[in-house]
Amino acid sequence: MAFYVTTPIYYVNAAPHLGHAYTALGADVLARHMRQRGEDVFFLTGTDEHGEPVALAAEREGITPQALVDRNAPRFQALMPRLNVSNDFFVRTSDPEHKRRVQEVLGRIRENGHVYKGKYEGWYCPRCADFKTDAEQGPDHTCPIHLIELIREEEENYFFALSAFQDDLERLYAERPDFVLPRHRFNEARAFIAGGLQDVSLSRANLTWGVTVPWDPAHVFYVWFDALLNYYTALGYAREGDDLTDRFWPATYHLIGKDILKFHTVFWPAMLMAAGLPLPKHVFVHGFLLMRDASGDEHKMSKSLGNVLDPFQVIDEFGTDALRYYCLREVSFGHDGAVSTAGFAARYEGELANELGNLITRTLAMVVRYRDGDVPAAQPDPVLAAELDPLAVEVARLLDGAELSAALDTAWLGVRRLNRYVEERAPWVLAKDAALSEELDVVLASLVEGLRVMSVLLHPWLPETSGRVLGALGAPELDLTGARLQAGRVAHVERLSPPFPKADAVPARR
Ligand code: MSP
Numbered sequence: 001m002a003f004y005v006t007t008p009i010y011y012v013n014a015a016p017h018l019g020h021a022y023t024a025l026g027a028d029v030l031a032r033h034m035r036q037r038g039e040d041v042f043f044l045t046g047t048d049e050h051g052e053p054v055a056l057a058a059e060r061e062g063i064t065p066q067a068l069v070d071r072n073a074p075r076f077q078a079l080m081p082r083l084n085v086s087n088d089f090f091v092r093t094s095d096p097e098h099k100r101r102v103q104e105v106l107g108r109i110r111e112n113g114h115v116y117k118g119k120y121e122g123w124y125c126p127r128c129a130d131f132k133t134d135a136e137q138g139p140d141h142t143c144p145i146h147l148i149e150l151i152r153e154e155e156e157n158y159f160f161a162l163s164a165f166q167d168d169l170e171r172l173y174a175e176r177p178d179f180v181l182p183r184h185r186f187n188e189a190r191a192f193i194a195g196g197l198q199d200v201s202l203s204r205a206n207l208t209w210g211v212t213v214p215w216d217p218a219h220v221f222y223v224w225f226d227a228l229l230n231y232y233t234a235l236g237y238a239r240e241g242d243d244l245t246d247r248f249w250p251a252t253y254h255l256i257g258k259d260i261l262k263f264h265t266v267f268w269p270a271m272l273m274a275a276g277l278p279l280p281k282h283v284f285v286h287g288f289l290l291m292r293d294a295s296g297d298e299h300k301m302s303k304s305l306g307n308v309l310d311p312f313q314v315i316d317e318f319g320t321d322a323l324r325y326y327c328l329r330e331v332s333f334g335h336d337g338a339v340s341t342a343g344f345a346a347r348y349e350g351e352l353a354n355e356l357g358n359l360i361t362r363t364l365a366m367v368v369r370y371r372d373g374d375v376p377a378a379q380p381d382p383v384l385a386a387e388l389d390p391l392a393v394e395v396a397r398l399l400d401g402a403e404l405s406a407a408l409d410t411a412w413l414g415v416r417r418l419n420r421y422v423e424e425r426a427p428w429v430l431a432k433d434a435a436l437s438e439e440l441d442v443v444l445a446s447l448v449e450g451l452r453v454m455s456v457l458l459h460p461w462l463p464e465t466s467g468r469v470l471g472a473l474g475a476p477e478l479d480l481t482g483a484r485l486q487a488g489r490v491a492h493v494e495r496l497s498p499p500f501p502k503a504d505a506v507p508a509r510r
Contacts, residue, residue, distance in 0.1 A: 003039040004248040005030050006231050008256050009048040009091060012072035013057045016079045018327070018339070019257070021311040022289055025324050026333060026404055027255050028085040032460035033399050033407075036480040042248045044234050045080065046091030047073045051129045051223030055209040065209040069094055082312065084320045084463050089238035091230045093211075101233035102226050103214045105275050106202070110215065114161045114274040120201050123150040129223045131201060145259060158203040158219065165270040169193045172269060178282060180265050181402060182334040185258065185285035189265035200267065228268050232277065251280040253402055258285050258336075284402040287336035289327065314344070321462040322348055322500065325408075328461060333404040349502060356415050356462075357500040359454075360469055362422065363447045367493050370431050374492055376441030380449045380485040384421055388414050388453055392483035395457055411457045418450045448473065448493060449485040456483040465499045472496045 007023045010016065024045055031043035049069040058068040069092070077090050091098060109115060122131040125143040131153070138144040141152075172179060173190045180186040203219035204210065210220030231251055235244040256264050264283050272279050314323045326344050329351070331337030367373055391414050398407035421443075430440040452473050459466040459478055470476050472494045482489075 001039050002042070002248050002252070003031075003034040004042045004044070004235075004251045005034075005253045005255065006043075006251055007045040008260060009046040009093065009227055009230050010076050011051075011053065012047045012049050012069050012076065013053045015072075016076050016311070018311045018314075019289055020076070021079060021083055021323070022327050023255050023257060023286065024080060024083060024085045024087075025327055026286060026402075027253075028083070028087075028324075029328065029404050029407075029460040030253060030255075030399060030402060031086055032463065033396070033480075036456070036459065036478050037396065038479065040247070041088070042235070042238075042244065043087045044089055044091060044231065044238075045085070045087045046089075046230060046234070047076050047093065048223070048227045048230075049073065049092055049094045050210040050220070050226055052126050052204075052207060052209075053129060055207060056126065058209075066094065079311070082315055082320065083324070086463075089234055091234040091238075093226055093230055095237070097237035098230060098233045099211045099226075101236055102211045102221065102229045105229055105232065105277075106221060106225060107214055108276070109160070109271065109274040112274055112276065114164065115158055115202060116161065117156065118159045118199075119154070120157050120159075121152075121154045124153040125150050133198075135195075155205050157201050157205055157222075158213065158216070159199045160202040160225070160267075160271070160274070162200050162267065162270050163197045165273055166193070166197050168273055169197070169266065169270060172279070178401075179269075179279075180261075181282055181284045185261060185265075185334075189261060192262060192266055197266070197270075224263050224267065225271065228263060228271065231280075250278040252282065254280050254283045255402070256283060256285055258287055261285055282402070284334070286333050287331065289331060290336055290338045291340070318344075318348060319464065319500075321464045322352055324461055324463075325352060328404050329408055329412075331405070333402070333406075348500065351412070352500040353498070353502050355412075355419060356454075356458075356465070357498050359415060359418055359422070360451065360465075360496060361498050363418075363451050364472060364493050364495050366427050367444050367448060368495050370427065370440060371444060373494065375448050375490045376445045377488060378438070378441040378445040379487045381421075381442055381446040384417070384446050384450060385485040387417055388450055389484040392453075392457060392480055396480065399460075408461055411454070411461075414450070414454050414457065418447065418454065421450070422447065445487070446485065448490050449487075452490060453483050453485060456480065468496060468499060 005027045007027045010020050027043060031041050034041045054068060055065050058065040073092055080087055123137060123141050124131050127146040128143060132150055141150045143150055170193060180189050201222050202225055203213050203221055205219050207220055210223060211226045213219040213221060235248050238244060254264055269279050311323060326347055329347060330339055330343055367375060391410060394410050395407045398410060425443045427440055427443050430436040452475055455466040455469040456478055473490045474492060475490050
């Protein structure tokens with residue numbers, strides 16, 4: 001089955017930070033897991049390059065907007081391999097193919113009678129690139145997200161008749177309780193719609209950096225309409241000579257942060273309806289990674305607030321897997337949560353090094369020590385198998401609902417179970433008594449299989465570690481059907497150096 005997952009496309013006027021990495025990591029976990037299930041996966045991420053903030057930043061630097069985006073987009077592009085993110089394409093909204101398709105789809109929306117010309121007056125945040133209703137403003141016409149003054153804007157432009165989709169959107173939410181996940185975000189979107197929809201500005205007249213409105217070239221499309229369409233346009237040109245639209249549209253999951261809920265859960269389905277296109281199956285809204293400041297208050301991480309944790313630096317010191325694991329384990333996907341260097345140090349040492357790292361190194365070391373690396377041809381312990389085998393089904397069930405943290409917690413139960421098994425069966429005691437040799441065979445074979453199963457299950461979160469362990473076991477297969485204890489899958493193992501060395505470099509220790 002086709003599985004199409006997307007991240008928001010990132011504004012290029014800021015440097016990539018952990019908040020951006022977070023959505024990309026979430027999408028990568030889903031993409032990798034679905035590939036393990038043999039699904040036909042397409043994973044899209046990219047950059048959002050038009051709009052006023054980019055035009056203004058370029059002006060300040062005295063360069064063209066194109067030069068600015070050509071300089072900044074590669075930073076986001078480079079972030080993906082650094083995070084071990086396996087996106088199938090990287091869309092840039094300045095791609096000519098994207099622009100052409102935006103014009104096509106919005107032209108169709110106009111032909112279908114959903115666009116009219118009118119006068120716009122309202123309060124605008126140039127950083128959000130969004131007009132704020134009274135309810136969305138902070139005190140004295142400020143932006144509650146960026147804490148800056150809003151600008152009073154007035155201009156002639158084209159409108160998208162969003163209000164005409166009031167009933168259709170209400171019906172969508174009545175019929176599809178899983179259109180938006182998790183539930184509290186579904187309720188938020190539905191409440192926004194129930195509050196009554198107003199038509200929205202579709203174009204800007206006093207801006208040139210954007211996709212030209214084909215029926216009135218004095219206008220460019222409002223950046224959000226251009227940006228949202230990336231999910232659809234990219235399929236048309238991601239593979240030269242092969243239009244993937246029919247194969248992958250509609251998207252299975254759009255993953256987004258809670259800050260852009262309105263655009264994805266209200267504007268976007270209405271736009272698709274207006275264009276006569278099928279709607280995505282789910283929009284999953286995750287929370288914010290927050291940073292604690294010196295006074296203990298929690299803030300959204302953002303360049304403009306100056307409290308950014310640099311993902312590149314974390315990766316350099318502790319490796320990609322540690323960052324992936326920490327973000328998705330520490331903060332329950334779908335809720336806000338604080339990240340900190342102390343929290344990172346605790347999970348790195350307590351869980352990655354002491355639990356998983358130890359399990360890996362001691363299992364392999366014991367097989368090498370007691371059996372010269374040859375895995376005994378014994379049936380794995382049925383009691384252990386009965387506990388570990390159901391994990392794959394449970395992980396798959398949770399990931400079907402994009403419950404990334406709950407799925408990781410579930411997989412981790414297996415790591416803990418295996419560590420308890422080592423303590424309960426104490427192979428070092430069995431090894432002292434030749435009469436217990438068969439028992440030791442069963443314990444070692446069970447541990448090796450357990451380790452293999454855990455490496456398959458944990459692959460989406462820890463692809464590098466999983467690959468190293470499966471390499472040491474000579475069993476690289478990742479398919480999820482193999483995630484159950486079997487006899488004879490692994491013949492011989494090699495030792496591994498500790499995958500999560502207890503470096504003195506752990507930040508809290510410095
Ligand atoms: N360009 C728009 C999205 C257009 S999608 C058609 C945009 N870009 S953004 O770069 O400002 O933010 C994109 C996404 O980054 C957010 O929705 C969210 O997914 C992620 N995050 C940015 N900061 C974040 C945190 N502090 N925490 C978690 N994720 C956040 O909005």
